[in-house]
Amino acid sequence: xxxxxxxxxxxxxxxxxxxxxxxxxxxxxxxxxxxxxxxxxxxxxxxxxxxxxxxxxxxxxxxxxxxxxxxxxxxxxxxxxxxxxxxxxxxxxxxxxxxxxxxxxxxxxxxxxxxxxxxxxxxxxxxxxxxxxxxxxxxxxxxxxxxxxxxxxxxxxxxxxxxxxxxxxxxxxxxxxxxxxxxxxxxxxxxxxxxxxxxxxxxxxxxxxxxxxxxxxxxxxxxxxxxxxxxxxxxxxxxxxxxxxxxxxxxxxxxxxx
Amino acid sequence: xxxxxxxxxxxxxxxxxxxxxxxxxxxxxxxxxxxxxxxxxxxxxxxxxxxxxxxxxxxxxxxxxxxxxxxxxxxxxxxxxxxxxxxxxxxxxxxxxxxxxxxxxxxxxxxxxxxxxxxxxxxxxxxxxxxxxxxxxxxxxxxxxxxxxxxxxxxxxxxxxxxxxxxxxxxxxxxxxxxxxxxxxxxxxxxxxxxxxxxxxxxxxxxxxxxxxxxxxxxxxxxxxxxxxxxxxxxxxxxxxxxxxxxxxxxxxxxxxxxxxxxxxxxxxxxxxxxxxxxxxx
Ligand SMILES: Nc1ncnc2c1ncn2[C@@H]1O[C@H](COP(=O)(O)OP(=O)(O)OP(=O)(O)O)[C@@H](O)[C@H]1O
Ligand SMILES: [Mg+2]
Numbered sequence: 098x099x100x101x102x103x104x105x106x107x108x109x110x111x112x113x114x115x116x117x118x119x120x121x122x123x124x125x126x127x128x129x130x131x132x133x134x135x136x137x138x139x140x141x142x143x144x145x146x147x148x149x150x151x152x153x154x155x156x157x158x159x160x161x162x163x164x165x166x167x168x169x170x171x172x173x174x175x176x177x178x179x180x181x182x183x184x185x186x187x188x189x190x191x192x193x194x195x196x197x198x199x200x201x202x203x204x205x206x207x208x209x210x211x212x213x214x215x216x217x218x219x220x221x222x223x224x225x226x227x228x229x230x231x232x233x234x235x236x237x238x239x240x241x242x243x244x245x246x247x248x249x250x251x252x253x254x255x256x257x258x259x260x261x262x263x264x265x266x267x268x269x270x271x272x273x274x275x276x277x278x279x280x281x282x283x284x285x286x287x288x289x290x291x292x293x294x295x296x297x298x299x300x301x302x303x304x305x306x307x308x309x310x311x312x313x314x315x316x317x318x319x320x321x322x323x324x325x326x327x328x329x330x331x332x333x334x335x336x337x338x339x340x341x342x343x344x345x346x347x348x349x350x351x352x353x354x355x
Numbered sequence: 356x357x358x359x360x361x362x363x364x365x366x367x368x369x370x371x372x373x374x375x376x377x378x379x380x381x382x383x384x385x386x387x388x389x390x391x392x393x394x395x396x397x398x399x400x401x402x403x404x405x406x407x408x409x410x411x412x413x414x415x416x417x418x419x420x421x422x423x424x425x426x427x428x429x430x431x432x433x434x435x436x437x438x439x440x441x442x443x444x445x446x447x448x449x450x451x452x453x454x455x456x457x458x459x460x461x462x463x464x465x466x467x468x469x470x471x472x473x474x475x476x477x478x479x480x481x482x483x484x485x486x487x488x489x490x491x492x493x494x495x496x497x498x499x500x501x502x503x504x505x506x507x508x509x510x511x512x513x514x515x516x517x518x519x520x521x522x523x524x525x526x527x528x529x530x531x532x533x534x535x536x537x538x539x540x541x542x543x544x545x546x547x548x549x550x551x552x553x554x555x556x557x558x559x560x561x562x563x564x565x566x567x568x569x570x571x572x573x574x575x576x577x578x579x580x581x582x583x584x585x586x587x588x589x590x591x592x593x594x595x596x597x598x599x600x601x602x603x604x605x606x607x608x609x610x611x612x613x614x615x616x617x618x619x620x621x622x623x624x625x626x627x628x629x630x631x632x633x634x635x636x637x
Contacts (some may be wrong), residue, residue, distance in 0.1 A: 162454070183532075193522060197522040200545060201544045214536055248636065265529075268561065334537070
């Protein structure tokens with residue numbers, strides 16, 4: 098499995114990675130290589146540790162009281178847990194299950210929130226460029242270009258989620274993490290967001306937690322299957338869905354448990 | 356079920372409704388009565404002369420409440436400058452650290468503080484500030500009032516911030532924001548209407564406090580802006596004049612009461628407006 102990946106194209110690399118909530122061991126000895134400019138889907142039954150693993154990648158996990166982790170997690174061969182969490186989060190953006198634009202900010206300010214709220218000063222033209230570029234990337238520019246000064250919370254759920262993606266994209270991270278990004282969206286918004294994934298992977302590496310197998314099959318290059326905190330199988334999405342090697346994966350994709 | 360019993364039930368229901376209306380009205384009556392009486396007694400006293408002059412000695416006609424008005428504003432401003440930052444910071448701490456030991460104890464102390472009678476707070480300020488500094492001062496009065504404001508500011512900040520969804524904070528952290536920016540750029544702005552309304556209510560709450568000022572700010576027949584010296588304030592003026600034997604001093608007290616009442620009323624209206632206007636739609 099590892100040998101199929103050219104070494105320097107690996108962005109995120111975990112070795113014997115474990116995560117805990119207090120004494121509850123929820124991510125167990127995960128080894129994974131995420132290749133650059135690919136979409137990796139993370140699947141598995143509810144409670145198997147997908148969200149927890151994802152939040153370990155950008156060090157959001159440690160914000161929860163009592164949460165801890167152990168093992169190796171690297172970005173471009175640099176240890177994420179030896180970097181400052183703020184740098185980690187600037188390199189690795191995140192989009193959440195529920196759209197969470199800042200309700201006190203306009204659409205415009207939401208897009209550049211990562212600069213504005215971090216006190217990074219940008220020239221007006223530079224700001225305008227980032228806002229237009231990011232909103233165009235998430236296919237939202239045409240819908241909102243006349244109401245950039247309205248509050249972000251006025252948008253529909255699907256638009257809000259694309260706004261949140263634009264907000265993450267505006268920071269030009271290397272990796273984007275998505276935790277069930279479409280589970281709160283209607284089918285049309287869902288397909289818009291799915292199309293985005295194809296778009297985005299030319300510049301970014303995407304890791305997407307999803308419960309929707311069709312979605313995983315549609316958007317991802319590789320799929321990781323978690324079960325009870327373990328990474329059971331990790332392979333090309335095509336191989337995974339047509340010819341899974343592990344029984345548990347087979348059972349899951351044939352719907353024998355969820 | 357026969358018609359008679361249904362009618363009886365309908366009658367009972369109407370009777371009950373009437374009773375609730377009656378009691379609701381009964382609550383409004385005292386307020387209206389107070390308003391009516393104070394307006395009636397005070398309105399004729401209030402004019403420009405009344406607002407910009409200091410009291411005259413006994414026997415001389417006229418005089419105003421400028422010293423008390425200015426004093427009240429200064430004492431309350433200084434109290435706010437002390438209590439608001441401390442209160443908001445404490446509120447932030449309590450909402451961020453819901454389960455820590457320190458949070459438990461500070462929450463408990465804030466709750467107890469809220470129940471401490473204002474006269475006791477006045478005495479404390481007297482022993483802590485007036486005695487060591489050898490003299491009454493507006494500042495010591497402000498400290499006493501600040502102590503009274505604290506619990507309201509702390510609890511309203513805490514309650515407001517607790518209601519904000521965690522997803523907001525997560526969004527901010529995920530963008531690489533450090534803790535202080537998450538708090539001051541996201542959490543506080545989103546809860547600003549609740550925090551401000553707590554501040555306004557706490558000001559309204561202390562505006563009429565007399566007891567903590569009796570042996571701290573003490574009072575002063577002259578206009579002063581020096582907070583290290585004794586200073587007059589509206590409640591003190593009302594207390595002194597209303598208990599005096601002179602009729603024209605009683606009049607001044609009524610006028611001052613009306614001013615105080617309008618102040619509190621305006622604060623309440625402002626609070627409502629701010630809450631509505633600055634409310635962040637989540
Ligand atoms: N904040 C928390 N505090 C304590 N335990 C938690 C917390 N969040 C999750 N857990 C536990 O960690 C385990 C893994 O949870 P996680 O959220 O990672 O699962 P998941 O695979 O994302 O599930 P789902 O598909 O339902 O989102 C679960 O057993 C859960 O009980
Ligand atoms: Mg999850």
